[in-house]
Amino acid sequence: MKFRDEFRDPDAARRYAEAIGRAARRPWTLMEVCGGQTHAIVRFGIDQLLPENVSLVHGPGCPVCVTPVEYIDKAIEIAGRQDVVFCSFGDMLRVPGSEGSLLAARAGGADLRIVQSPLDALRIAKEEPGREVVFFAVGFETTAPANALAIHRAKTEGIGNFSALVSHVLVPPAMRAILSAPGNRIQAFLAAGHVCAIMGSEVYEPLARQFRVPIVVTGFEPLDILQGILMCVSQLEAGEARVENQYTRVVRSAGNLSAQDLIREVFQVVPRKWRGIGEIAESGFGLREAYLGFDAERRFGPVGRGAERPGPCISGLVLQGAKKPFECPAFGKACTPEHPLGVTMVSGEGACAAYYRYRNEAAGKSAAE
Amino acid sequence: MCLAVPGRVLAISEGPLLQRTAKVDFAGIRKEVSLACLPEAKPGDYVLVHVGIAISVIDESEARRVFDYLDGLEAEEDAPSQGEPGQA
Numbered sequence: 001m002k003f004r005d006e007f008r009d010p011d012a013a014r015r016y017a018e019a020i021g022r023a024a025r026r027p028w029t030l031m032e033v034c035g036g037q038t039h040a041i042v043r044f045g046i047d048q049l050l051p052e053n054v055s056l057v058h059g060p061g062c063p064v065c066v067t068p069v070e071y072i073d074k075a076i077e078i079a080g081r082q083d084v085v086f087c088s089f090g091d092m093l094r095v096p097g098s099e100g101s102l103l104a105a106r107a108g109g110a111d112l113r114i115v116q117s118p119l120d121a122l123r124i125a126k127e128e129p130g131r132e133v134v135f136f137a138v139g140f141e142t143t144a145p146a147n148a149l150a151i152h153r154a155k156t157e158g159i160g161n162f163s164a165l166v167s168h169v170l171v172p173p174a175m176r177a178i179l180s181a182p183g184n185r186i187q188a189f190l191a192a193g194h195v196c197a198i199m200g201s202e203v204y205e206p207l208a209r210q211f212r213v214p215i216v217v218t219g220f221e222p223l224d225i226l227q228g229i230l231m232c233v234s235q236l237e238a239g240e241a242r243v244e245n246q247y248t249r250v251v252r253s254a255g256n257l258s259a260q261d262l263i264r265e266v267f268q269v270v271p272r273k274w275r276g277i278g279e280i281a282e283s284g285f286g287l288r289e290a291y292l293g294f295d296a297e298r299r300f301g302p303v304g305r306g307a308e309r310p311g312p313c314i315s316g317l318v319l320q321g322a323k324k325p326f327e328c329p330a331f332g333k334a335c336t337p338e339h340p341l342g343v344t345m346v347s348g349e350g351a352c353a354a355y356y357r358y359r360n361e362a363a364g365k366s367a368a369e
Numbered sequence: 370m371c372l373a374v375p376g377r378v379l380a381i382s383e384g385p386l387l388q389r390t391a392k393v394d395f396a397g398i399r400k401e402v403s404l405a406c407l408p409e410a411k412p413g414d415y416v417l418v419h420v421g422i423a424i425s426v427i428d429e430s431e432a433r434r435v436f437d438y439l440d441g442l443e444a445e446e447d448a449p450s451q452g453e454p455g456q457a
Contacts, residue, residue, distance in 0.1 A: 001375065001395075001396040002375065002377075002396075002415065003375040003415060003427055003432065004375060006432075007435065012435075012436060012439060015439055015443065016439060019439065019442055019443070022446070034371060035370060035371070036370070036371050036372055062370060063370050064370055089370070089420075091370065116420065116421065117420045117421025117422070118420065118421070119403060119421045119422075120421070138370075139370060139371075139420075140370065140371055142370075142371040142373070142419055142424070143370065143371070143419065143420055145405075145406045145422060145424065146403075146419065146420045146421055146422045149387065149403060149405050149406070149422060152387065153387065153388075156387075192371060194371040194372075194373050194417070194419060194424070195371060197373075197417065197424050197425045198424060220372075223435045223436075224435060227435050227438060227439070230442075246435075248428065248431040248434055249427050249428045249429070249431040249432045249434070250417055250425045250427060250428075251425070252425075256406055256407070256424060256425060258405070258406045258407065258408060259406040259424060262387075262405065262406060347370075349370055
């Protein structure tokens with residue numbers, strides 16, 4: 001596929017790894033904040049190409065993983081109603097709530113449909129006017145314009161049986177929370193390329209200045225990630241802390257202005273709780289007043305309070321980059337993708353699932369080290 | 370979750386701004402995608418598509434930068450004069 005395969009060239013990857021080895025004279029710790037990048041890093045073994053003094057830490061880059069347990073509980077409750085068609089992206093289905101999951105709700109008779117776009121949910125609402133069609137609107141900034149578009153069109157086209165359960169999160173406030181945490185060890189960030197395609201790279205300038213960290217907007221293919229790492233290391237070695245853009249073929253510095261207009265029309269910035277992390281100020285999107293008529297919480301009652309069940313799972317620490325999956329006593333034993341204890345094992349983009357899929361054979365070895 | 374797939378715009382269906390769509394070819398698979406957030410896309414452009422909407426036109430002239438950066442860096446390192454490895 002054009003614009004994909006050429007960025008997986010093994011020879012160029014090896015040359016990049018060598019260049020990083022020559023550039024890195026001191027130990028550096030970098031974080032990526034995108035599940036797609038985490039997945040690519042583990043799948044292609046990018047971390048294993050790096051010199052020992054350059055470490056990658058996986059951040060809270062998976063919206064599925066950080067959706068609070070009470071939203072999963074609410075989704076299960078709504079999906080269980082006789083009059084409801086509940087529509088969701090497929091990766092939310094196995095996420096555990098306080099009890100059960102959407103998948104279990106479907107097995108129990110709920111009309112749950114996997115959609116690839118919020119516009120598919122809107123189409124279902126038009127086709128089945130006699131039923132309430134509820135879309136589970138999760139995601140980072142990348143997904144916000146599509147979700148905003150579906151809600152905006154529901155309003156302008158008068159599709160009254162459509163509503164959205166909104167749990168949208170934003171990347172820069174999570175990066176700020178990580179940098180502000182006591183004992184933070186992150187010295188540079190690979191910023192998520194597709195989030196930046198929407199919001200631009202300029203929004204990271206205040207973070208780079210305030211915390212003196214290089215932030216490099218980075219794509220998703222192996223060569224993109226390796227170049228992003230090299231750009232971070234080069235800045236760190238030179239004592240610089242700037243926002244740079246590795247992913248220039250996709251990201252413009254101001255982002256996608258049409259998408260931002262649509263987001264601003266439908267959503268406003270609100271505080272959000274992140275599963276495994278806690279509440280972060282101004283870290284998500286909620287519906288604006290004018291669109292509250294399409295809020296599933298208005299229609300079916302507000303999200304309650306959820307509680308994580310205690311157990312051996314350390315997914316909260318994995319999400320914050322404080323622990324690697326192998327450091328969890330349950331990893332690969334009590335906790336597998338078939339029987340996940342925590343969200344980072346459930347989502348295909350969670351760090352635990354990526355390690356399980358691509359590194360499980362090495363688990364014993366690493367754990368013994 | 371933020372996965373986006375590159376595809377080539379084959380044709381555009383005109384309409385109100387938020388309802389414009391394009392037929393996009395993804396290495397042989399053709400799908401209708403929303404152009405609500407990408408009014409500037411033209412037939413022949415490669416666009417990046419996420420959950421049914423096009424979010425960015427891929428700038429083909431920038432696509433070689435990942436290789437040029439590496440070539441430039443290695444050329445500088447091989448050159449006898451000293452200089453900071455920097456932006457290629």
